[in-house]
Amino acid sequence: MVNVTIDGKDYRAGEGQNVLETALENGIEIPHLCYHEALAPFGGCRLCLVEITRNGRTFLTTSCTYPSLEGLFVRTETPEILKARRLVLELLLPLAPGAPLLQDLARRMGVTEPRFAAGEEVDHCIRCGLCLRACAELVGARAITFSGRGYRRKVEPPFGEEALNCIGCGTCVFLCPTGCIQMKDMDGVRTLDRWKRRLPLKACTSCGRHYIPFAAIEFARQKGRQPPPEDWFELCPDCRQD
Ligand code: FES
Structure with missing residues (x-):
């Protein structure tokens, strides 16, 4: 087990767990579309962005691909994170207009408009893999x-x-x-x-x-x-x- 801090609270994370798994296990909601517990992490949708501070560096990264490491400091809801996630969703919406799951995420994340209009050959796939x-x-x-x-x-x-x-x-x-x-x-x-x-x-x-x-x-x-x-x-x- 390792110790991580998420949004100011200390948690114990299982060996080999990623940040998204640690957060979800502890009831911390992070939107995600391409993560599945039975599959290897992929980092395709970019929706699960969080802010990590480690070794004096702070950066945004996808929580499903970042391991829960000893002493990790994670923030999940800063204005920068929410803005970045909204941008990701705005870019995903035109790929699958009308998809209920995306519409629901948009409502909850305060996204009102897609970033661009859906193309003529829209195939409703968001390439999450x-x-x-x-x-x-x-x-x-x-x-x-x-x-x-x-x-x-x-x-x-x-x-x-x-x-x-x-x-x-x-x-x-x-x-x-x-x-x-x-x-x-x-x-x-x-x-x-x-x-x-x-x-x-x-x-x-x-x-x-x-x-x-x-x-x-x-x-x-x-x-x-x-x-x-x-x-x-x-x-x-x-x-x-x-
Ligand atoms: S769930 Fe992490 S990038 Fe898609």
Whole structure:
């Protein structure tokens, strides 16, 4: 454990924890969009800015990428920090206009206007990288990636083609903070338009509901840490409980 001071109060932080985790664990709210406890820190959204004082230097940095070190002095709500966070949010808003989570943050942070108008080709993605990091780090499929640089940067399947490694698990859909990844199940097929992917679904042998892509079953059998029993996917999760 290490000792850190946040907003004038002393806290104990676990070894390896970052400043954002220490703050959240102690009920100190810091807005964040690209941090997830199950993923490696990324520092993509820049919303979790705090002020750090260490070795006589004071600077703004992202709390999700800065380790909680012994004797660290952190401030989370100075006028400079709030101004910098507002600027970050103003820049994010035009990327995903209307996204409820961003609108809610804007209300709470006092942001009334985006910094610039949304472009014609707005794709509602804020480039936080949660989807592709989860796909690589949690699922292990590595179906999508960043392409391009600067304002041309976007998330897409390799070479913009169909995401052949996508198994249709839906992890990206559940984690996306703007809801820009849609998944639709219809007529026994799961469609993820954003990844140009259509995957046939297996039907439960009891209730008949199409519930999981064959590709996900194959992936679990071949790459799962503990491959499930041979007949595991015959029943959907609901019928398995009965
Ligand atoms: S949560 Fe820290 S940069 Fe996004």
